[in-house]
Amino acid sequence: MYTLGFRTTIGTWIFFYILMLHRTYSFSRFIKEPLDENQAEGDLTYFNCIVRELDETQYVSWLHNGRKISKNGVIIINTYSHYSIDYDSTFGKCNLKIQNIKRSDQGEFVCTVYDSNDWIVDKSRTANFTVLEIPQQQYPICSSTKTSYRVGQRVVLQCISEKTTPLALLKWVNNIGGSESGLKESLSGNYEKTYSFTAKQSDNREIFTCELTTSANPSLYRNCSIGPLDVLYAPVVRIEQTRDVILGNEAIFICYSDANPQETTFEWSFDPPISENIFVLENDIILRIKNTINRLNGTSVICTVTNSIGSGSSKLIINVKSKESTNNVVETNNAKETKKFEKPNERNKNKSKNQNSNSNQPLLQTRTPNNNNNSSNYISISLVVIIALVCIIVILGLAMIPVGYMRYTRRQPSDTISRGRPVSIPDVYFEPRDHIYPMLPQLGLAAPWMRTVGVQVPGECEYDATYNTQVMPQSRQVYYTQRMYPASSL
Structure with a gap:
């Protein structure tokens, strides 16, 4: 009994030793092993694995996080449908390709060799795959x-x-x-x-x-x-007047407001107060003073606008101007304008008056710089006009040269004499001639119309006998007989 137990122990150790030798021999058959990778979502990546000297009973598979996902060149799990394997048993190639990378693809990948009993014979190194995550489409x-x-x-x-x-x-x-x-x-x-x-x-x-x-x-x-x-604020107000406030005329004031939310009320006030008969409000925004009186000078006009946030106001002081001051200003402006737009005749009259008034004073035979400037201006303008006319004449002369040349060299018929000079004729020309015979009174029919054409061709062209056919004269009776007119009607 003791001998049998010892032999069994020795056999077990020998078996494990052979198995370890087999595993050591198998590890040397990985020619290329996968490497660590990191790639962004939606991209693709590869894991390489090349194994040599496989037995016929062995095959290669890929493990993802310890889960068997393939066998030889086939993916065996549907959730890995975006995986594919480039498999070649002759060269022992079993490369893994991942398309449209997902976050769930992150983890460990191992290339593994199995035997026929699905026992793991050997594994490659573990490749860590890091998926670079991209925020989903709704972000930010x-x-x-x-x-x-x-x-x-x-x-x-x-x-x-x-x-x-x-x-x-x-x-x-x-x-x-x-x-x-x-x-x-x-x-x-x-x-x-x-x-x-x-x-x-x-x-x-x-x-x-x-x-x-x-x-x-x-x-x-x-x-x-x-x-x-949406920023809420109280009204910001300003008052504007349409024109100067003139004594006795109408004065108009407008109240502008900028508010959020929209303004609710407009209120006008005066300091010192004035009678309500003096002014009129239009849409609470426009203030009209019909007849401006002198007592309103220095009066403060105040517009207050209110919304749900608060109130805002603006003040304007009335400055009443008299009509005389405004008329003087207008007359001064008009005098300047009339002097500016004075007609030449009026200027000459003014000059003659000044000369008559100063006739007793000695006259100086000098020219002022202004006269020199005017004369130089007249000279420069006339010089420009002369130069322009000369240029136009030169251009027209140059333009007439080709026209005259073309008219001089135009070909005319050579068998005629024009002003004692022979004129050339074209090689080919057409001369249509129309003939209308007179109406026959006894028939009451319209005369026939005929057209004859003469054609001139170069002498070296071929002669066509049809153009040399002699047409013999014939009587009118024969002519109409040929056109199926009965002889009795002639």
């Missing part, structure tokens, strides 16, 4: 803590992105003096970057944009916007 998302803000309140805008590896980069484009926070994790598990500032009236209707980029795909660019921002 822009949001605001409130729907509207009052002037002076703190505005906080949020730009949210999905939590990915690596983290996406967020940046607010608008820079109006606000502060931008760093990336921080939100309560929902995403990452966000905020932008905050104090609301001003100029921020109303503004649009703010946030940009998203990622190192996983440098070409990727997305953005989101929030706005127009």
Whole structure:
């Protein structure tokens, strides 16, 4: 019994030793093993595996996170349909290709050799695959803590992105003096970057944009916007007058307002107060003073506008001008204009008057610089006109040269004499001639119409006998007989 147990123990050790030798021998058959990879979502990647000296009972498979996903060159799990294998048993090639990479593809990949009993004979090194995550299509998302803000309140805008590896980069484009926070994790598990500032009236209707980029795909660019921002403020008021306030004339004042929300009331007041009979309001915006009196000079006109946020007002002081001062200003302006647009005849008359008034004074035979300027202007204008006329004459003369040459060289018939000079004839010409015979009174028929054509051709051309046919004269009776007129009718 003891001998039998000892032999069994020795046999077991020999078996394990042979198995270890077999595994050691198999490990040397991996010619190429997969390497670590990292790739962005949506791209593709490869894992290489080349094995030599496989037995007929052995085959190669790929493991993903310890799960067998293929056998030789076939993917055996439907969820890995975007996987494919470049398999060649002759060279022992079994390369894995992953298209349209997903986040679930991240993990460990191992090239494994199995025997016929699905026992693992040997494994390659473990290749770690890192998927560079890209935020989903709906990101970034822009949001605001409130729907509207009052002037002076703190505005906080949020730009949210999905939590990915690596983290996406967020940046607010608008820079109006606000502060931008760093990336921080939100309560929902995403990452966000905020932008905050104090609301001003100029921020109303503004649009703010946030940009998203990622190192996983440098070409990727997305953005989101929030706005127009609703900033509430009290009315901003100003008063304008259409023209100067003149004593005895009508004066018009207009009250302009800018408010959010829209203004609700307009109210006019005066300091010191004036009678209601003096002014008229139109649509609460226009103030008309029908007859301006001197007592209104220095009076303050105040327009107050109110909305749901508050009130705003503007003040204007009336400055009444008399008609005399305005007439003097108008006459002065008119005198300047009449002097500016004075006619030459009037100037000559004024000059003659001045000469007559100064006839007793000695006359100086000198020319003023202005006269020199005028004469030089006249000379320059006449010189320009002369030069222009000379240029026109030269151009017309040059244009007539080719016309005269063409008329001189135009070919004319050579068998005629024009003014004692022979004129050339063309090689070929056509001369149509029409003949109408007189009407026959006894028949009452219209005379026939005939056309004969004479043709001149060069002498070296071939002679056509048809153009030399002699037409013998015939009587009128024969002519009409040939045209089926009865002889009795002639």
